[in-house]
Amino acid sequence: MSSGLGPDGLNNDAIAEIFAELAVAAGVVVMDIYGTDSHVHAKPDQSPVCDADIAAEKIILAGLAARLPHLPVVAEEAAASGAKLPEADMFILVDPLDGTREFLAHNGEFTVNLGLIIAGEPKAGVVYAPALQQIWIAGSHAYAVTVAPGAALPARDQRRLIHTREAPADGLVALASRSHADPQTEAYLARLPIKARQPAGSSLKFCRIAEAAADVYPRFGPTMEWDTAAGDAVLRAAGGLVFDDTGGPLRYGKFARNYRNGPFVAWGDRHASAQAKAGVKSA
Template sequence: MPLETLPATDGQLNAGRPIDRDAIAEIFAEIALEAGVAVMAVYASDCHARRKPDKSPVCDADEYAEAIILERLAARLPHLPVLAEEAAAHGQNAVSGSTFILVDPVDGTREFLSRNGEFTINIGLIVDGAPQAGVVYAPALGQLWIGGASAYACMVAPGAALPPPHQRRRIHVRPAPPQGLTALESRSHSDPETEAFLAQLPIKERRAAGSSLKFCAVAEGDADVYPRFGQTMEWDTAAGDAILRAAGGMVLDRERHPLQYGKVGAQFRNGPFVAWGDPNAIVR
């Protein structure tokens, strides 16, 4: 279904009229701010960390936030199927059609457990294999990034009202600095392939960061490239990818094609990718 024909079902919109990417992103942002309250309540207490069957960590914050997000999405965007990380971990990973929502209730659970603040709530809209709207919210930092037709950032506390558009800062990727690139690396995942890739580039500075914050840093012109060769899932990347694309950047796979979503045959796993700000900096 083309995005322009998605029906508006939220009470704050005119029912029956077309809905755009920015309207979807606004809904995502309001839901993420609400989920942030539950996440931060767990952050301030015992989070009951445990391991999923795939050995990745999970805690109460993941499950509480996902429950809130799924309930709100069902009420406000009932026409859109949703694939969420914790539900998928329990075998609920079926989505129908080419338009659906991806949810990662706490991206960067390791960062959450280490209490460094570098974790996010991610909600992204996929249409025909591409991310068209997304929200990344870092509740411990009070930072929100929104991507639709354009990309914006603002400061807002968990549970607070979403700031109106005039109180948000429009963001855009930067041209590759002539003095060298700033590269972002995963704080919790490193590998020799990343080192080999970065050795090809004129890197001036390297920084480590957690979760989808790396996409957002490239989107707002604070960094230039973020390579990831280890395994990720589509819900890990969709929201940040949407924001970066809205800000003028791109996320490319190993064949230098835009990263695709809805990979049912791969069980929604991503292959290697590189997030770029300036297209002119891409290694050919």
Template sequence: MSLKTRLSASPLSFDRDAIAEIFAQLALSAAVAVMRVYDTDSHARSKPDKSPVCDADEYAEAIILEGLATQLPQLPVLAEEAAAHGHKPPCGGSFILVDPVDGTREFLSHNGEFTINIGLILGGVPCAGVVYAPAIDRLWMAGAKAYSCNVKPGMPLPPLEERTPIHVRQPPREGWTALASRSHADAETDAFLAGLPINERRCAGSSLKFCAVAEGGADVYPRFGNTMEWDTAAGDAILRAAGGIVLDAAGLPLRYGKAKEQFKNGPFIAWGDPAIATTPKLSPKTLASLSKASRN
């Protein structure tokens, strides 16, 4: 069956695996521009919200948006840099989220922990996604199932038989592994993890944390600071397809398309094994302040 046949005119009946393949090839193409900037002056500057942006963000986003307009014109696209300039198309429950360089701070520090993220939202749920880490030639993708593979920027996506299926793990009896943000450590994360049987805690940048949990390298990733939907959608899709779950502060699966909140996420916990998933054990006062901060 051709790719064109697999893509229905109705977004809710799209072939998620076919969408993931489109996302993967676009990420690989955008990565060429990203890595070209990585080795030169990236012209870093601050956006109005004080977050960093550089040439790589803008070059990659332009490549991805052009490809999506050609291959998936049926779906609106919410992309980080376009949104920063006020372009937020009506999305409804079905749309695409793009973060052209997730982990710009890591990109600028040259530690390699940055990714290109593209996620599909259907009915408010992340249903397909790609996370590509071009500095380490590693790509994670998911539609109905989740896979990883090694591939260099600009190269064709490896065929299915050369991709490795990934799945979350049951937490080890000797203790769990927790992941935390490298650039956004906070007391709330420390307080939450203190109540769990954590044996090892590691820090990482960008959506690599979702992918580590998805492929069974860690058990939990809490995030209480501000994030946007484009930061999490692709990694969330991969984790869910690998058998995990991402819960919000109310203990419900994280939802997307929160236009009234300007597409901001509140606190969330990414879990490998849903059987151990709990809501954040924080005081109502702390949760209220975190929720208020996410709306501002």
């Protein structure tokens, strides 16, 4: 898998490393706010936003401006505030606190997400769960490693290379959103040989599949590209895929739709996904 070249001659692995450093730095302010009154309020779409979303995004945007100044950035809270969204072939998607509901529920299942998009595909990404002190890093390959908020990233030889698994013969482990259940998801899963279901929050669902702990994650409810890009990058680098309701890979840079995704399914075993693709449109 090619690592590609980004701005200033940086390859996707080098960009992922920058993403990881910024996510771990943002994790400090996220955890500082975690045990306090987070001053939550509703955005125009009625989704929650709190102090941690805003503070983490400020840190990440400043870091990206300093280290990757030539790349346009689409960030969740800036978009919600009415910032002009760029239309570019190569750009960065930022979700400073994915799983705000999980953050407010104090269950630890929230993440800091950064993803690099090139020609509609996620080519590098980082998912950091500061409360769990776990980070998943994807460029040419996908890795997982333990790192505390604000700490230095462990050397690459100390990171665990991760890969998806073959679909188990005795049935699949399905992941479902902890906060967003819907009838279409239930109908879709009913068509598959599911032996167990596990709830999970935020982009952790992509990472669980990437590290061979689960097999499938369908999502029919609304999401934005910044919700999925980082986890999608990790999963694809680990050998999995995310497909949309056309049966093709989930695409990014949907400027005309304000970066809104349609239905998708994250899948670990590429060779066993044909049956899964067939049900997306009809679910």
